[in-house]
Amino acid sequence: MSEPRFEIVAGAKGKSAKPDVGTITRGVARSPWTGETIDGDYIKAEAQAGRMGQMLYAVAFKQKRDLYFRPPTEEDVSAIKQARADLAHNRRSWDATGLIPNEPRQPGRADWAAEIYGLKTWADSFAPRQLFTFCTALGVLRQIEEDSCSSLDEDRAQAIVTYLSLAFDKALDYNSTQVVWHASRQVIAHTFQRHDFSVKWTFAEFDAARSLFPWVIDQVIDAYKGLADLVSPAQTTLMYARHEKLVDRLRIFHGLASSLVEIPDRSISNISVDPPYYDNVQYAELSDFFYVWLKRGARNVFPSLFREELTNKDDEAIANFARFKDMGRSRKELAERDYEFKMAAAFCEMYRVLRTDGSLTVMFTHKRVEAWDTLASALIGAGFAIKASWPVHTESETSLHQAKKNAASSTILLVCRKRQLPVISGQSSVGSGQLITDHSSLTTAVWWDDLQPRVRETARQKAAEFAAMGISGVDLYISVFGPTLSIISEHWPVLTSEVDPKTGQPKPLRPETALDLAREEVVRLRKQGLLLGRDVQFDPITDWYVMAWDAFGAEQFPYDEARKLAIALGLDVEKDLMKTNRLVTKKGQYVVMQTPVQRRRKGVVDDEVATFEHLIDAVHTAMMVYEEDGAGACDVFLKKSGLKTDGAFKACLQALLNAIPRSRIKGKFARPEAEVLENLRLAFFDDLQAPVEEEPELAVAAQLGLGEGFEEEGEEGEEDE
Ligand SMILES: C[S@@+](CC[C@H](N)C(=O)[O-])C[C@H]1O[C@@H](n2cnc3c(N)ncnc32)[C@H](O)[C@@H]1O
Numbered sequence: 001m002s003e004p005r006f007e008i009v010a011g012a013k014g015k016s017a018k019p020d021v022g023t024i025t026r027g028v029a030r031s032p033w034t035g036e037t038i039d040g041d042y043i044k045a046e047a048q049a050g051r052m053g054q055m056l057y058a059v060a061f062k063q064k065r066d067l068y069f070r071p072p073t074e075e076d077v078s079a080i081k082q083a084r085a086d087l088a089h090n091r092r093s094w095d096a097t098g099l100i101p102n103e104p105r106q107p108g109r110a111d112w113a114a115e116i117y118g119l120k121t122w123a124d125s126f127a128p129r130q131l132f133t134f135c136t137a138l139g140v141l142r143q144i145e146e147d148s149c150s151s152l153d154e155d156r157a158q159a160i161v162t163y164l165s166l167a168f169d170k171a172l173d174y175n176s177t178q179v180v181w182h183a184s185r186q187v188i189a190h191t192f193q194r195h196d197f198s199v200k201w202t203f204a205e206f207d208a209a210r211s212l213f214p215w216v217i218d219q220v221i222d223a224y225k226g227l228a229d230l231v232s233p234a235q236t237t238l239m240y241a242r243h244e245k246l247v248d249r250l251r252i253f254h255g256l257a258s259s260l261v262e263i264p265d266r267s268i269s270n271i272s273v274d275p276p277y278y279d280n281v282q283y284a285e286l287s288d289f290f291y292v293w294l295k296r297g298a299r300n301v302f303p304s305l306f307r308e309e310l311t312n313k314d315d316e317a318i319a320n321f322a323r324f325k326d327m328g329r330s331r332k333e334l335a336e337r338d339y340e341f342k343m344a345a346a347f348c349e350m351y352r353v354l355r356t357d358g359s360l361t362v363m364f365t366h367k368r369v370e371a372w373d374t375l376a377s378a379l380i381g382a383g384f385a386i387k388a389s390w391p392v393h394t395e396s397e398t399s400l401h402q403a404k405k406n407a408a409s410s411t412i413l414l415v416c417r418k419r420q421l422p423v424i425s426g427q428s429s430v431g432s433g434q435l436i437t438d439h440s441s442l443t444t445a446v447w448w449d450d451l452q453p454r455v456r457e458t459a460r461q462k463a464a465e466f467a468a469m470g471i472s473g474v475d476l477y478i479s480v481f482g483p484t485l486s487i488i489s490e491h492w493p494v495l496t497s498e499v500d501p502k503t504g505q506p507k508p509l510r511p512e513t514a515l516d517l518a519r520e521e522v523v524r525l526r527k528q529g530l531l532l533g534r535d536v537q538f539d540p541i542t543d544w545y546v547m548a549w550d551a552f553g554a555e556q557f558p559y560d561e562a563r564k565l566a567i568a569l570g571l572d573v574e575k576d577l578m579k580t581n582r583l584v585t586k587k588g589q590y591v592v593m594q595t596p597v598q599r600r601r602k603g604v605v606d607d608e609v610a611t612f613e614h615l616i617d618a619v620h621t622a623m624m625v626y627e628e629d630g631a632g633a634c635d636v637f638l639k640k641s642g643l644k645t646d647g648a649f650k651a652c653l654q655a656l657l658n659a660i661p662r663s664r665i666k667g668k669f670a671r672p673e674a675e676v677l678e679n680l681r682l683a684f685f686d687d688l689q690a691p692v693e694e695e696p697e698l699a700v701a702a703q704l705g706l707g708e709g710f711e712e713e714g715e716e717g718e719e720d721e
Contacts, residue, residue, distance in 0.1 A: 004032060006057045006071045024201045048118035054127050054177070054203075056080060067186055083129035090135065099135045101292035103309055108322045110196040110282040117199050122292045125176050125197070133208040134172065134293070141168060141297050158301045163220055165298040169290050170216040176289075177203045191289065195281045254305060256315055257346035263353045271350050274363040278339060278371035279319040284311040317342035319374075340374045347382030351418060360384060360416040372567075376485050376511035384416040385489040389482025412478060419489065446491040448509045455514055458483050459521035477522050477568030484518040485511060519568040526550060530658040532689060536651040540569045541581055542616040546652070548593070549659035555593040555671070562591045581614065595672060596620035597627060607637050615652050618643055623676045631683045638684060650685060657681060658691045 009017050023030050027040035046052055056072045094100050101122040105114040113119070123131055141164055148157035173179075178191040181204035188204045206212040231250075253262055257273070276283060288310050295306035313323070319339040324331035350360055364375055379386060390413045459480045466479045488494050488511060495506040496513075523543050528535060530550055538546070548557070548565055562584060563573045573591070577583045582599050584591040596619075599605040604613070605620045612618040622643060626634040638644040660674045669675040681688050 002033075004055070004057075008058065008069045008071055022201075027199075044116055044118075047116075050118060052117065080129055083132045087128045087132040087135075090132075094135050094139075098296065099138050100131070101296070103288070103292045105197075105288075106285075106310070108282060108285045108313075109279075109320065110285040111288075113197055113199045122288065125178065125289065127177055127203075127205070130175050130177070130205065130208065133175065133212070134168075137168060137171070137213065138293070138296055141165070145300065161298055161301050163224065164217075165294055165301075167213070167216040167220040168297055169294065170219055171206075171208070171212050172290065172293055174216070175205050175208055175212060179204050192286065195286065197286075197289075257317065258342065258349050260349050260353055265352055266355050266358075268353045269355055269358045270361070271354055271358070272361045272363075273346075273350070275343060275346070275375075276316070276318045276339075277365055278374065279321065279335070282318065282320065284313040284316045287311045315342075317346060336374060340378050343375065343378035344381045347378055347384060351383045354418060356418055358418070362414040362416060364412050364414060372481065372515060373510055373512035376489075376515075379414070379416060380485075380489045380492050380511070383419050385419040386414050386416050386482055386485035388415045388486070389413065389479065390415075412481070414482060414485070419492070445493045445495050448494050448496045448513070451487065451491060451494060451514075452517060455484055455487055455517050456521050458487060459518035460525055463522045463525050476526070477519050478564060480518045480522055481515055484514050488514050516570055519570070523547065523569065527655060530655040531651055532654065532658075534651065536648055538648065538652060538655075539614050540571055541576065541583070541614040542619075542652060544569050544571055544577065545583055545593075545616045546655045546659050549656065549661075553661050556587065556590045559586060559589055559591050581617075583616070596624040596676070600624060610641070615648055618646075618649055619652050619656065622680065623673070626680055626683075627672075627676050631679070634680070635684065644684060650688065653677065653680065653685060654688050657688060662691060 023032055027043065029038035029040075029043060030036070031038060043052070056076060058069050059072060059076060060067055060069050062068075091100070095102065103122050105111055105119055105122060105124070107115040114124075119125065126134065141161070144164065145157070145161045148160045152160070173190045173192070174188060176191050178193075178197060178200055180189050180193060180200055181187075181202065182189040188206065206215070251262075253260070255261075257275075291306075291311050299306040313320070317339060319335045321331050321335045323338070324334040327334055347360075354360060362375070362379065364372070376386065462480050462483045463476055466476055471479055488509060494509040496509050498507045499505065500507045524535065526547060527538070527543070530546065544565060547569070548562065551565060552561065559573070562577070566573045566577060571577060573584075577591075578586065581604070582594055582601065584593055586592075596605060599617075599620050603609055604617050605624060607621050607625050609621075612621070618641070621641075622634060622638060625637045643649045656673070657677050660671055660677065662674045662678070663670045669678065678690070681690065
C-alpha cells in the first residue's frame with residue numbers, strides 16, 4: 001500500500017505549496033495523489049467499519065524559545081506502532097480491571113459526530129497511543145492512591161488523589177483526537193474549542209511520554225496556589241480570625257438547584273447564580289468526556305458523585321431539543337418548556353432559602369430574545385422582582401473559544417429581590433411558574449395596556465440617564481431590560497387583551513413583549529438624536545444599519561456587539577442581517593458592513609424594482625446608482641421611484657449623514673458611504689443638514705474599520721483542513 005511522505009517547506013516554497021488548501025472540507029475529501037473527490041458517505045462508511053486511522057505528519061519542537069517543525073522520523077513511527085501494539089497487548093487485562101472507558105457515546109446535540117464516524121465508546125475519543133498513555137497513567141494513579149492511603153492520613157491521601165485527578169483531566173483535555181493546533185498562535189488548543197465533539201481531521205497532541213504530565217501538574221499547582229491565596233489568612237491577626245470564620249462557614253454541596261434540601265428557609269443573604277443559558281451549552285453531554293475517567297480515578301474519594309454510568313442528562317436545566325426528538329414537531333417547544341420549568345423550579349427553591357431582605361444575582365447572556373423571555377418568566381413565576389441589569393465583560397472574552405466561535409463575550413447581571421406575593425386559597429402562590437399560568441384567579445392583576453406608557457417612559461428616562469453616565473451603543477439597549485422587567489415583575493400578574501381560546505381568560509404577558517417595547521423606545525431616542533429631534537418610523541433592518549453606524553462608528557466591529565444590537569431590535573444576526581439581507585459579513589470574531597455595491601442583488605438593491613422591502617435597500621440603491629452611473633442616472637432613479645419626495649427616505653438619509661463618520665484623510669472622506677451620502681445631499685437634498693465633521697485623528701480609526709475601544713485580536717486558526 002502506498003503511503004504519503006511528508007516534508008516541511010518554508011519561505012517561498014511554503015507559500016507556493018498553498019498551505020491553506022487542505023484535503024478535506026465539510027466531510028468531503030480530495031485525493032492528494034489524483035485530486036479526485038472522495039465522497040463524504042464513503043468516508044463515513046469506512047470510519048464506521050473501523051478503517052479510519054491517523055498518521056503522524058509533523059513534530060514541533062522548541063529550541064531556546066523558537067519553535068521548529070520536522071517530519072516524523074522512523075523512530076517516531078515505530079514508537080507509535082509500539083504503543084498501538086502495547087495497547088492491544090494490555091487491552092484485555094485493562095478491560096478486566098476497568099481501566100478503559102468503554103461507556104457508550106450517546107448521539108446528541110454535542111456528540112452528533114460520534115455515530116456518523118463510528119466512534120462508539122468514550123475510549124474512541126483517543127488515538128491508540130493516547131489511550132495507552134491514559135490507561136498507564138490511571139494505573140499509576142491507582143497505585144499512588146493505594147500507597148498514600150497506607151502511608152498518609154486520610155485527608156492528605158484524598159487531597160493527593162483529588163488534585164492528581166484534576167491534573168489527569170487537564171491531560172485528557174490536551175491529548176485527545178479533538179485537540180487542534182492553533183496555527184496563528186502556534187499553540188496546542190484544548191479539546192473544547194467548540195461546545196461539541198465535531199471530528200477534527202487534523203489533531204495536535206503533547207508528547208505524553210515526557211512533557212504532558214509535568215505540565216498539567218504544574219498548571220494544577222498554579223491554579224491551586226491562586227485559589228489558596230484567595231482564602232489564605234491575611235496579614236493581620238484580626239483578619240486571620242475573620243478568615244478562619246469564613247472558611248469554617250464555607251460548605252460545598254453538589255446537587256440539583258431545585259432541591260437545596262440542606263439549606264433552611266430564609267437563611268441566605270445573597271445568592272449569585274450563573275445558570276445554563278437556554279440551549280447554549282450541553283454541559284452534561286460534554287462532561288461525559290471527563291466523567292468516565294474521573295469516576296475511575298476519584299470514585300473512592302467522591303463515591304456519591306460517580307454512581308452513574310454517565311452524567312445525569314434528565315435533570316439538566318437546558319433547552320435540550322435532542323431529549324424530545326421522538327415527540328414530533330413540537331420538540332423545540334417541549335424543550336423550551338422543560339427548560340423554563342426547571343429554571344422556575346430552581347428559582348422557587350432559591351426563593352425559599354433567601355432571606356426576605358436578601359438579593360439574588362443572576363448572570364445571563366444569550367443572543368436570542370426567547371432566551372431572555374424564558375428566563376424572565378421563570379424568575380417572575382418564582383416570585384422575584386428584577387431590579388436592575390448591568391452588562392459586564394467576562395474574563396473569557398479573550399479565550400480562543402470566544403474569539404473563534406462568536407459565543408457571547410459579555411454577560412448581563414440581573415439583580416433580583418423577593419416580591420411581596422399575593423396568597424391564593426390560603427397558600428403562597430410561589431411554585432413552578434404558577435404565577436404565569438394561574439394568574440387569572442388573582443384579583444390583583446394589572447393590564448398590559450395600562451402599563452405600557454410606564455414601560456415606555458421608564459425606558460426613555462433610564463436610557464437618557466444611562467447615556468449621560470457614558471453607557472453607549474448596544475449596552476444602552478440592554479441596560480433598559482432590567483428596569484423594564486422590574487416594572488412588569490413588580491406588577492405581576494400582567495394580563496393582555498388577547499384571550500386564551502382554551503380557558504376563555506385573558507392571556508398573561510410574555511416578558512418579551514415588554515422588552516420589545518423598551519428597546520423600541522431606546523431606538524426612538526437614539527434615532528431622534530440622529531434625526532435632529534424628529535420622530536420617523538423605519539423598519540428594524542434599517543434601524544439596525546443606522547444604529548450600528550451610530551453605535552460603532554466603523555465598518556468592522558465585534559460580532560458580539562452586532563448581535564447585542566440585533567437583540568435590541570428583535571433581529572437575528574445570522575438570519576436577518578447576514579443570510580437574508582446581506583448587510584454584514586462575518587470576518588473572524590468581527591462583522592463587516594457591506595457597501596451598497598456589495599449588497600447589489602436582484603429585487604433587493606436593484607434600480608429596476610418599484611418598491612423596496614426595507615428603507616435601507618432604497619437608500620443603498622440610490623447610493624449605488626450615484627456611485628456607478630453618476631448624478632444624472634441617480635436623478636432619473638430617484639424621480640422614477642418617487643424617492644425624491646419620500647419623507648421617510650429623506651429622514652433615513654439624514655440619520656445616515658449623522659451616523660456614518662465623516663472623518664477625512666487628505667481632504668477626502670475616509671468612508672466611501674459618507675462621500676456618496678454627501679454628494680447625494682448636495683445634488684438633490686440640500687435641505688438636509690450636514691453634520692459637524694470629526695477631528696482629524698479619528699479618521700485613522702475609521703479607516704482601519706475599528707471603533708473606539710475595540711482592540712484587534714489575533715487571527716483565527718483553521719479548524720479542519
Ligand atoms: C453557565 S454554567 C456555570 C459555569 C460556572 N460559573 C463556571 O464558571 O464553571 C451552568 C452550570 O449549571 C449546571 N446545571 C445544569 N442544570 C442544573 C441543575 N438542574 N441544577 C444545578 N446545576 C445545573 C451545568 O452543569 C453548568 O455547570
